[in-house]
Amino acid sequence: ETGVTQTPRHLVMGMTNKKSLKCEQHLGHNAMYWYKQSAKKPLELMFVYNFKEQTENNSVPSRFSPECPNSSHLFLHLHTLQPEDSALYLCASSQDRVAEAFFGQGTRLTVV
Amino acid sequence: GEDVEQSLFLSVREGDSSVINCTYTDSSSTYLYWYKQEPGAGLQLLTYIFSNMDMKQDQRLTVLLNKKDKHLSLRIADTQTGDSAIYFCAEPNQAGTALIFGKGTTLSVSS
Numbered sequence: 001e002t003g004v005t006q007t008p009r010h011l012v013m014g015m016t017n018k019k020s021l022k023c024e025q026h027l028g029h030n031a032m033y034w035y036k037q038s039a040k041k042p043l044e045l046m047f048v049y050n051f052k053e054q055t056e057n058n059s060v061p062s063r064f065s066p067e068c069p070n071s072s073h074l075f076l077h078l079h080t081l082q083p084e085d086s087a088l089y090l091c092a093s094s095q096d097r098v099a100e101a102f103f104g105q106g107t108r109l110t111v112v
Numbered sequence: 113g114e115d116v117e118q119s120l121f122l123s124v125r126e127g128d129s130s131v132i133n134c135t136y137t138d139s140s141s142t143y144l145y146w147y148k149q150e151p152g153a154g155l156q157l158l159t160y161i162f163s164n165m166d167m168k169q170d171q172r173l174t175v176l177l178n179k180k181d182k183h184l185s186l187r188i189a190d191t192q193t194g195d196s197a198i199y200f201c202a203e204p205n206q207a208g209t210a211l212i213f214g215k216g217t218t219l220s221v222s223s
Contacts, residue, residue: 004154033210042116043155043200043213056209090154100145101211103154
């Protein structure tokens with residue numbers, strides 16, 4: 001248990017569905033991140049939030065929409081996804097932007 | 113651009129030493145990290161090294177840093193079957209906003 005909790009652990013959704021991924025950290029960290037992990041590719045940084053403000057959007061398609069209501073919670077809202085969006089989505093948090101990140105266990109997303 | 117390169121696979125026998133290699137691009141990185149990912153789990157910080165160090169030892173783990181060649185390695189002594197996992201090398205991106213990772217090295221340990 002790293003102190004970063006992601007729900008759900010597994011999600012199967014159709015291309016026309018709308019769903020949300022949730023991340024919660026109890027570490028008192030100020031920065032939170034969404035990463036995408038696809039097979040045989042490096043982890044891709046998607047979004048960075050620092051003190052609830054989005055500081056980085058790494059050219060992510062608009063069908064992915066992040067939300068950070070407070071420094072402990074991070075959401076990733078999904079709509080009209082494509083099969084190639086199937087991947088493991090990892091949430092992480094850190095004390096500051098360059099400190100070591102603590103990861104959740106991820107949400108395994110399958111788009112059918 | 114920023115890039116972290118690792119070999120994809122390593123296979124060793126139980127009891128042997130494992131050496132996982134990584135090359136990185138940003139010479140200004142202050143820290144470099146090794147993460148471990150077990151099946152079905154997220155990434156777990158294994159160890160890190162400050163850029164002004166050449167070597168760091170932590171029990172069975174030894175990290176070697178060659179700043180001139182931008183080469184980082186992780187040595188696991190007396191490798192056990194429980195060490196089977198994917199190992200990621202990581203460095204802060206140039207903007208200092210997040211960590212960037214390599215593709216990961218899958219370590220397979222046979223008994």
